[in-house]
Amino acid sequence: MELHYAVAWIALLVSVASLAISIAVLFRVYSYVRVLVEEFGKSLVAVKKHRRVKRYILVRFLCIDNQDYNTLENEIKNSVYSFLGPILKSRCSVDIISYRPESRRAIIRVRGEAVCVTYTLLALSIQHLRKNMRNCITIPVRTTGLISRLRRRYLKR
């Protein structure tokens, strides 16, 4: 009988110990699984950390002086970048890709995060209020993702 009691006690102790070990391991396994899901799960769902967009903005200039393409491009880029600041400059790229001096229209390409487009539009809209940049008023006419959609308005006289 004593042997039976001893075996029963040993079995009880072993089962309690195994239960404790499994609980301890469970938390560790759970943390491993969570890390794995974070590492691979997001890429499986195809959500990129940095989504890069490209937008074309058709703008019209109302300038006091007649300026050539290079001067205007530098002025506009400087102005926009000075508004965006160095941190956003690392994430947003602004280029004047086409300019028609006779109609004073240009197409500006913005590449980067989605917020770049909003900030560039805002910078273009308020840049003429800065005291040392009062040459040109820029009027954004249309923003689109396809340059072909701007053709008609761009070529308009």
Add this chain to the structure above:
Amino acid sequence: MIANLYLGYTHCDDALKYVGIEHVDALGLDASIIYLCAETLQSSVSRNIVVVPRKIARVTDEDFNQCLASSRTMLSGCEPLSINSARRLAKVRRVLSIVLTPRSRRFVDESQVNFMVQSPKPKYIEVHLHPFIERLVNERLDIDSEKEFYFLGNVIETALKRDVGVVPVSASPRLSETLLMTHIDIILYAMGFSKRERRLMIELYPVDFIGNWLSQQV
């Protein structure tokens, strides 16, 4: 119908050039400018434009009636510069606008003054955007622009929720610093307002304001 209800121009030429640049249907000019260049405007503009005579006046406890004096002949905008005058303005039984500028923003506070709910006649919040943007772009470090824009956004949002008219205007002193309606639309977009809200502010409320003011004359 797009309306820029206040251009703070002091020269007739600026107003003429503005009409050439921007296709607005209604335009608010200081009454003194309109008297000076009414004929020139009429002869040089080929399309139909409603030109509204405006008077923007600061309101303090001492000269409270100055803003109201000509509210029947001009579309008045009152800029309260004290909390008492703001409270008195809210109780006035006339159609007028409460001008929101960086100077008056502390007093256009719905939690202290019931412009929006208890006013006997509809009051419009007229947002002068030029002073706000001017302070932002000229980088004066002593001005907390974030706080100003946060407050501005809150006032507009509260007003829109309560269906109180918000009329954003450029209020630029000269043409080289002017904010066109496209610029105003982009500023409101960057502040987070939806297309519907922007259409309300740019197209509907200004017309409603003019309509209410004209119906008051009858």
